[in-house]
Amino acid sequence: MSERKRYAVVGTxxxxxxxLDALAGPYRDAGELVGLCDVSPTRMAWHNARLAGKFxxxxxxxxxxxxxxxxxxxxxxxxxxxxxxxxxxxxxxxxAMNMGCDVLCEKPMTTDAAKVRAIFDAIERTGRKLxxxxxYRYAPHTTLVxxxxxxxxxxxxxxxxxxxxxxxxxxxxxxxxxxxxxxxSGGLLVHKATHHFDILNWWLGSYxxxxxxxxxxxxxxxxxxxxxxxxxxxxxxxxxxxxQQQLYQGAALADSGYQRDRDVFGQHVTIEDTLSxxxxxxxxxxxxxxxxxxxxxxxxxxxxxxxxxxIELYSKHGSHILTATGDADLAAQQASGEETKLTLxxxxxxxxxxxxxxxxGAHGGGDPVMLEQIFAGDPPADPYHRAAxxxxxxxxxxxxxxxxxxxSTGKPxxxxxxxxxxx
Numbered sequence: 208m209s210e211r212k213r214y215a216v217v218g219t220x221x222x223x224x225x226x227l228d229a230l231a232g233p234y235r236d237a238g239e240l241v242g243l244c245d246v247s248p249t250r251m252a253w254h255n256a257r258l259a260g261k262f263x264x265x266x267x268x269x270x271x272x273x274x275x276x277x278x279x280x281x282x283x284x285x286x287x288x289x290x291x292x293x294x295x296x297x298x299x300x301x302x303a304m305n306m307g308c309d310v311l312c313e314k315p316m317t318t319d320a321a322k323v324r325a326i327f328d329a330i331e332r333t334g335r336k337l338x339x340x341x342x343y344r345y346a347p348h349t350t351l352v353x354x355x356x357x358x359x360x361x362x363x364x365x366x367x368x369x370x371x372x373x374x375x376x377x378x379x380x381x382x383x384x385x386x387x388x389x390x391x392s393g394g395l396l397v398h399k400a401t402h403h404f405d406i407l408n409w410w411l412g413s414y415x416x417x418x419x420x421x422x423x424x425x426x427x428x429x430x431x432x433x434x435x436x437x438x439x440x441x442x443x444x445x446x447x448x449x450x451q452q453q454l455y456q457g458a459a460l461a462d463s464g465y466q467r468d469r470d471v472f473g474q475h476v477t478i479e480d481t482l483s484x485x486x487x488x489x490x491x492x493x494x495x496x497x498x499x500x501x502x503x504x505x506x507x508x509x510x511x512x513x514x515x516x517x518i519e520l521y522s523k524h525g526s527h528i529l530t531a532t533g534d535a536d537l538a539a540q541q542a543s544g545e546e547t548k549l550t551l552x553x554x555x556x557x558x559x560x561x562x563x564x565x566x567x568g569a570h571g572g573g574d575p576v577m578l579e580q581i582f583a584g585d586p587p588a589d590p591y592h593r594a595a596x597x598x599x600x601x602x603x604x605x606x607x608x609x610x611x612x613x614x615s616t617g618k619p620x621x622x623x624x625x626x627x628x629x630x
Contacts, residue, residue, distance in 0.1 A: 212286065213241045216287070217245070218244075220290065224254075240267055242284065249462050285309065286309040323626050344591075346571030361516040365493070373399075374524075379501070383467065388476075389477045403496070418486045420611075421483045424479050427500070428480075443468040455468075520547075
């Protein structure tokens with residue numbers, strides 16, 4: 208049997224659980240966890256206790272953020288998993304590569320063009336590899352769109368539309384946390400929309416060329432609630448989330464200084480909640496994109512129109528939710544409202560609904576497939592090329608970075624003037 212690949216982790220908030228569970232569970236024979244690094248000793252201790260209880264995993268050595276390089280020297284990982292605050296991704300990616308490690312980075316790859324350039328310079332200098340974890344690529348419905356376009360079903364793509372809606376539970380949560388500060392997250396155009404732009408880039412087989420964007424803060428933040436709201440409508444219900452309490456309250460709050468549940472209408476909010484983009488791709492495809500973070504329902508509508516027809520994908524993720532909740536009854540209610548539909552419209556034929564394979568797991572069933580592709584010793588062949596490189600990671604954030612620049616200047620932005628991606 209070949210040597211197990213060794214993984215160290217930097218950033219141990221709730222997002223890292225997916226990776227820890229994969230390596231401590233189904234892919235334990237192929238990969239080995241060797242160390243944790245974070246600003247909060249409390250969070251690292253919680254993860255160690257959880258791994259011991261769920262997987263009988265031995266405790267991992269823990270390191271404070273100041274001891275990141277010492278962790279790599281002592282644990283000798285082949286790769287580092289980066290799940291820190293977005294604005295720090297580039298720092299840990301580059302430091303890991305400088306010490307001879309490949310990197311697996313949570314999306315977004317980074318938050319501005321200068322950091323994109325620094326990452327590319329590190330890859331060229333060290334020869335190390337970077338993979339970005341775009342789990343939406345692996346969901347059955349998004350994969351099916353890629354397959355149909357790849358097979359030429361709609362001919363050459365000419366136009367694309369994507370409308371993304373976040374409801375008042377999910378959407379509000381970005382305004383409670385560090386994501387509400389643009390210098391930490393890049394705003395929703397980078398932190399959240401990196402998923403959406405990556406799907407579009409992957410479907411279209413091209414990269415954005417020119418971007419124009421209008422964006423505003425109309426519902427959350429300083430604008431304040433414009434209408435009377437139910438009492439505690441936007442309070443995070445800590446009592447329903449014991450894991451979140453242990454990760455972010457009490458001792459974890461004291462040693463990290465990170466406040467998980469700020470007022471969504473507070474002065475700290477520097478990101479937009481209402482966004483509209485017009486863009487042109489290198490291939491000539493024209494894109495219309497919009498994002499609203501305070502919708503009564505959550506989901507998206509996407510379409511790609513080509514020389515031979517049109518694909519329309521509709522996905523609804525549950526009902527109107529005004530509070531973050533862990534109630535089982537409400538979770539069941541939300542699930543009962545879910546609907547995903549894919550329709551193919553031939554240019555000169557009858558439209559037909561296309562059956563979408565069923566899958567279990569988060570992100571529409573994408574997470575388990577992605578984790579298998581990343582961590583399995585011999586993963587299945589992937590004809591849809593879903594593994595996302597540093598170039599893919601850069602292409603998705605550059606669309607958002609260009610859109611942020613366009614909001615600031617009021618002018619269209621040429622992406623290559625921010626950073627020129629390879630052809």
